[in-house]
Amino acid sequence: EDKVVQSPLSLVVHEGDTVTLNCSYEVTNFRSLLWYKQEKKAPTFLFMLTSSGIEKKSGRLSSILDKKELFSILNITATQTGDSAVYLCAVEVSYFDSGNTPLVFGKGTRLSVIA
Amino acid sequence: EADIYQTPRYLVIGTGKKITLECSQTMGHDKMYWYQQDPGMELHLIHYSYGVNSTEKGDLSSESTVSRIRTEHFPLTLESARPSHTSQYLCASSEYEEGEAFFGQGTRLTVV
Numbered sequence: 001e002d003k004v005v006q007s008p009l010s011l012v013v014h015e016g017d018t019v020t021l022n023c024s025y026e027v028t029n030f031r032s033l034l035w036y037k038q039e040k041k042a043p044t045f046l047f048m049l050t051s052s053g054i055e056k057k058s059g060r061l062s063s064i065l066d067k068k069e070l071f072s073i074l075n076i077t078a079t080q081t082g083d084s085a086v087y088l089c090a091v092e093v094s095y096f097d098s099g100n101t102p103l104v105f106g107k108g109t110r111l112s113v114i115a
Numbered sequence: 116e117a118d119i120y121q122t123p124r125y126l127v128i129g130t131g132k133k134i135t136l137e138c139s140q141t142m143g144h145d146k147m148y149w150y151q152q153d154p155g156m157e158l159h160l161i162h163y164s165y166g167v168n169s170t171e172k173g174d175l176s177s178e179s180t181v182s183r184i185r186t187e188h189f190p191l192t193l194e195s196a197r198p199s200h201t202s203q204y205l206c207a208s209s210e211y212e213e214g215e216a217f218f219g220q221g222t223r224l225t226v227v
Contacts, residue, residue, distance in 0.1 A: 088218075104220065105218045105220075107217070
């Protein structure tokens with residue numbers, strides 16, 4: 001069974017700290033890995049990673065994928081209270097016989113940044 | 116352990132057919148959501164419910180309808196499927212509006 005495991009489940013840090021969120025996966029046919037930030041009802045897309053070792057950056061956020069070790073990390077530097085959210089990791093799985101590419105989600109990491 | 120289930124996981128259906136995507140959760144959560152999502156794209160909220168007999172449209176216009184007759188059940192119905200409805204549909208539930216949402220595994224719908 002395909003699965004995505006995120007750690008930690010919950011994290012509390014002070015403003016200015018740097019955090020690293022982890023996502024490991026075990027899937028049959030990996031296609032891509034995605035990170036989302038969920039604050040209210042609709043998670044917002046952060047990164048899509050398909051190639052190993054290539055870091056993607058957006059402001060204070062960055063992410064990298066290791067396809068050999070089957071994990072990804074999401075880094076947030078100089079955290080702000082506005083970074084408080086649940087961060088979701090999802091893996092897109094390819095089923096070659098059907099052509100379907102469903103997403104398998106982790107449970108998320110709840111990040112709380114306090115002033 | 117979060118228990119939220121969607122069926123079917125995959126569905127291929129012809130244009131014009133009526134379909135219902137099922138979503139059930141056993142956590143007793145009042146809040147439930149339906150999202151539409153394509154790979155690499157944002158999750159778009161199409162419907163949500165804050166409890167039994169409460170349903171609201173989300174941010175993305177959708178031709179689907181939902182019902183919430185029981186707390187644990189939040190089905191989504193397309194009266195007449197079209198190719199533009201081809202997408203992945205994700206169901207989620209949460210205890211509070213700003214609390215962690217637990218997602219189902221999704222239904223991948225293809226309309227031909």
